[in-house]
Amino acid sequence: LNPLNPKVLFAGYQNVWKNDNYGGGNWTRLSSFGSNQTLVAIAVAPSDTNVIYAANYSDLYASYNGGYTWNSIYTSSSSSITSIAVDPQDPKRLWVTKSGFTPSDKVLEINNGEVSNLSGNLPNVPVNAIVYQKNSPDRLFIGTDIGVFYTDYSSAYWEKYGDDMPNVVINDIEINYGANSQTKLRAATYGRGIWEADVINCNYQSPAITYTGATSFCEGDSVILSVDLPDQPNDAEQPQEPLNYIWSNGSTSKSIVVKESGAYSVIATYPDGCKAKSKAVTVNVVPQKDISVTSGTGYFGLCGDNDSLELRANLGFSEYEWSNGMTGRKIMITEPGDYYVTGFGTSGCPSKSIIYTVGRYDFPEKPTITRDSNNLIANSSNSYQWYRNGIKILGSIDQIYKIRESDSASFLQVEITNQGGCKAISDSFYVDQYLKNEVGVNEIDYTIAVDIIPNPTNGNTLIRANNFDNGQIKIEIKDILGKLIFSKEIYANGDFEMQIDLNQYAAGEYFIVIKSQNHSITKKIVKQ
Structure with missing residues (x-):
């Protein structure tokens, strides 16, 4: 209905139609939206009936000349539009509700084209209808899938309304105006009838929030928000001082210290039970970025x-x-x-x-390389990098480097790095060939038992082998640089013993290599 002329009716399917004779006679089409969507809401501005709004599920249209021309003023990219309410005093200020289950996408305010989100603390349920209470501090009632909620003072702080209504789907909601207590809020439910309740008649002025410090600051700082009450009418029905305060973050004092981003508002409750809500103050805390x-x-x-x-x-x-x-x-x-x-x-x-x-x-001492069968071993350090012919070998960063066939006839070096990042590189170590069927210190065939007794030794030591190969056996001794200092061949029949005299050699580490046609075993011995 036209809110000022009950003869004028508006209806919609995919476009808006108008009738000037209580619905009788001809209807005139006012729009050509070019959409196959069905209209879900039409609203006429009470203060200027030439302003008409119409919405389908995704688009909100406005006409400011009685329906002659239309413009799209909002498009929803998520939930569907469900209802429209227009400010009784400002034809270009309206509210839109939305269905669906998109969080924080429930109620929007559109003021002269600028869109604000008033979803606030609403639960994530569809909102189906909305109505604005006249002569109130911007009080809005909405019908949702779980009952009626309200907000006022443009606070975006919503509260459940009424005590006796069950949690039912509200399809439509209206205010029937009468004198004082005769003004009723009526809600139509899905399958549970129509319910009514008295509307709120509290119209205290909104408390203001003042702040000490900036409302945008760096993480670690803070701002103090305080309630500043406006002057209220000085009569018994409207006492000056509220009983208590409740901030949107749960605080109950008159001032709060804020250290986190958010929209902060306060509700002042008066002795008569009426509440006045402030507009929200947005605090922006710039987070501290990581630096290393x-x-x-x-x-x-x-x-x-x-x-x-x-x-x-x-x-x-x-x-x-x-x-x-x-x-x-x-x-x-x-x-x-x-x-x-x-x-x-x-x-x-x-x-x-x-x-x-x-x-x-300090720089580390130059590292040394010893060969143990097909293993090159560097002395102990913090980290290692091996090189072949002066070129870094990618991935070769361990103390022991396993010789490959491609390393034959190559010069290898190792670079060591201590805990301070100081480096030293070894002399070149020549690898003449890759030894096939070699068994090194870490690769022993445990079906063969080889013991060096005693080890360490002061000079004389015994080599004892069990389950070794039959036939010619070659025994070699090499120093820590890989230089051959002793070599002897013997014939064995699986088990053998052999005395070794190391008295003529300097104290240090040596490697005893026992070779047959099928196996090569290296054992470390220490001369004291």
């Missing part, structure tokens, strides 16, 4: 007395300040110590890294 430091070598160490080290902060900041007073994302240091960096984003908010301790380290 790496070095040019991957280690936090200076090598020797004259080394320098590049420290690098990660990207993502507009300015960098280091604990030693230097600036820039990258700095070059020459002294050990504790270092950290503070990064500043475009908002000006600082982010501080942890402390990185840079030490000074």
Whole structure:
């Protein structure tokens, strides 16, 4: 119905139609939306009946000249539009409800084309109908799939309305205006009849929220929000001072300290049971971004007395300040110590890294390589990198390097790195050939038993073998550099013993290699 002229009716299917004679006679089509969707809502502005709104499931249309021309003013990309309510005083201010189960997409306010979300704390259920209460502080009632809710003061804070109605689907909702207590809110349910309740007659002025500090600040800071009550009429029915306060974050004091982002509002409750709600104040906390430091070598160490080290902060900041007073994302240091960096984003908010301790380290001694069958063994260090003919062997970063057939007639080296990132590289070790059927220290065939007694030894030692091959056996002794210092061939029949005299050799580590046609076993011995 036209709210000012009951003779004028509007109806819709896929377009809007108008009748000027209580529904009798001819109907005039007012729109040509070009959509096959069915219209779900039509609303006429009470303050200017030339303003008409119509909506299907996805599009909201407006006409500001009695239906002669139409414009799309909102398109829903998620839930379906269900209902429209227009401000009684402002024809270009309206509210739209939406169905579906998209969180925080339930009630929208459109004010002269600007869309605001008033879904607030509504539960994630479909909203089917909406009505605006005249002469109220923007009080809205909505019908949902679980009953009636209301909000006012443009607070976007919703409360369940009424105590006796069951949790039923509300399909339509209207206010029937009468004198004082005769004004009723009526809700039509799905299958449970029509229910009515008195409307709220509380119209206190909205409390204001003042703040001490900025409402946009860096993580770690805060702002104080306080209630500022407007002057109320000074009579018995409208007492000046509220009984209590409840903030949207659950606090009940008159002032709160806020450290997190969000929309904060407050409800003041008066002795007569009426409530006044503030508009929300939006607090924006700029989160602290992570900042870290790496070095040019991957280690936090200076090598020797004259080394320098590049420290690098990660990207993502507009300015960098280091604990030693230097600036820039990258700095070059020459002294050990504790270092950290503070990064500043475009908002000006600082982010501080942890402390990185840079030490000074000696270069490691040149590493040595020993060969154990088809294994090359470097002396102990923090990390390793092997090279073949001066070229890095990718993935070869262990203390023991397993020789491959492709390594035959090649020069191998190992580079070691200590905990400070200081490096040293070995001399070249020549690998003449890959030994087939070799059994090294870590690859022993346990059906063969070989014992070295005693080990360590002061000079004389015994080699005892069981279940070895029959036939010619070759026994070799090599020093730690792989140099052959002893060689002898014997004939054995599976088991044998042999005395070895090491008195003429210097104290240190040696390798005893026992070879047959099918096997080669290497055992380490220590001469004291």
